[in-house]
Amino acid sequence: VTVQPMITLEGYELIVGSFCDPQFGPVLLFGSGGRLVEVQRDTALALPPLTTTLARRLLERTRIFAALQHGASGLPSVDLATLERLLVRFSLLVVEQPLIRECDINPVLAAGGHLLALDARIVLHSPDVPETALPRPAIRPYPSHYIGSWQLPDGTPVTIRPIRPEDEPLMVRFHERLSERSVYLRWLHVLGLSQRIAHERLVDRCFIDYDREMALVVISREEASGTGTETLLGIGRLIKLPGGEEAEFALLIADQVQGQGLGTELLRRLMEIARQEGLQRLQGRMLPENQAMLRICRKLGFQLTYHPEEQLMQATFLLREGSELIKGHP
Incomplete structure (x- = not known):
């Protein structure tokens, strides 16, 4: 016998x-519950x-969202931030536990700032199903194993991690401080600030498919002021090309930390990610006057070739199985 308190809220x-779709793998469901x-x-799915x-967008696609937001039938509104956190955590549970075939929490009682699970059911895949045959998410989870730390020459600690959708405000402030020369060397032409910080453009740069590309950002945190303000100091991007065996790379470093080894460290990490992702070839294009980028490529063993028709230098690195990618750079 299980005795539990009667809920009077x-x-x-x-x-x-959640349930498993034959094509998309795990799928989430949210909406009006009960009998x-x-x-x-x-x-909504x-x-x-x-x-x-994404959790807020899922909420907004249901008819009950208006009642949750403003209240209805004498009931108060619901703390939507708490409900969003529930959905985010539930989605992580589904991703991290591939043995779950179906899961229903019904009903979840939402009363003001309270969320109570009154009933739940979990169905697992058969133990006979091999791990390799378990359904995988259609969207690759955040690659937290690529998060690392580093130090600038002056001892300033920084975090190097894959980009997140919520990094958009950091990207805006990063671009506001870039010099015209840094912008020109990165994009090979002049690109105005209003174009670079346009919301539609930054959403595309921050909310990425980690299966198709990888972007590493360098973050420093100002603790001395007591605010813990984060600053973006650089970004390195790896874009997989059709075929899945090669990728292009690009780097952009804040002017105030250029020449301090950050570009070398970013590219070194992109090379290691490319190897772990099973890529065979890494390449990048740059202007001949971009001497800083050329020095980084030479230091890490890239082969440099000048293409007169494009007036660009191409850096190429072959990722061979078992080779020491970054010898001398632990």
């Missing part, structure tokens, strides 16, 4: 669940993992 009955969930048919932004 009045609130909205919701459903949070009439199949009658009301007020649910999303692919895991979720960010808080």
Whole structure:
């Protein structure tokens, strides 16, 4: 016998669940729950993992969202931030536990700032299913294993990690401080600030498919002021080309930390990521006057070739199995 307290809170009955689709793998479900969930048919679907932004979009696609946001039938509104966190954490559970075939939390009672799971059901895949045959998420989870730390020559600690969708404000401030020369050397032509910080452009740069590209950002945190303000000091990008065996790289370093080894460290890490991702060839293009970038490429063993028709230098590195990619640079 299980004895539990009777819940007397009045609130909205919701459903949070997941199931496996033959094509897309794990799929998330959210909407109006309770006994009439199949009658009301007020649910929306999303692919895991979720960010808080994606969780809000999932909420907004249901009819009950208006009641959750403003209140209805004498019930108060719901703390949407708490509900978003629930959806994000549930999506991480589904991604991190591939043995889950189905999962329903129904109903989730939402009352003001309270969320209570009143009933739940989890169905696992058969133990006979090999791990390699378990459904995988259609969207690759955040690659947290690529997060690392480093130090600038003056001892300033920085974090080097894959970019996140919420890095857009950091990207805006980063671009506001770039010199025209740095912009020209990166994009091979003049690109105005308004173009570089346009929301549509930055969303495309920050919210990426980690299966198709990888972007590493360098973040420093100012603790001396007590605010813990983060500053973006550089970004390195790896874009896989059609065929899946080679990729292009590009670097952009803040003017105030250029010449301090940060570009070398970023490219070194991109090379290691390319090797772990199973790529065979890494290449990048740059202007002949970009001497700093050329020195970095020579230092890391890239082969440099000048293409007179494009008036550009091409740096190429072959990623051979078992080779020491970055000898002398631990």
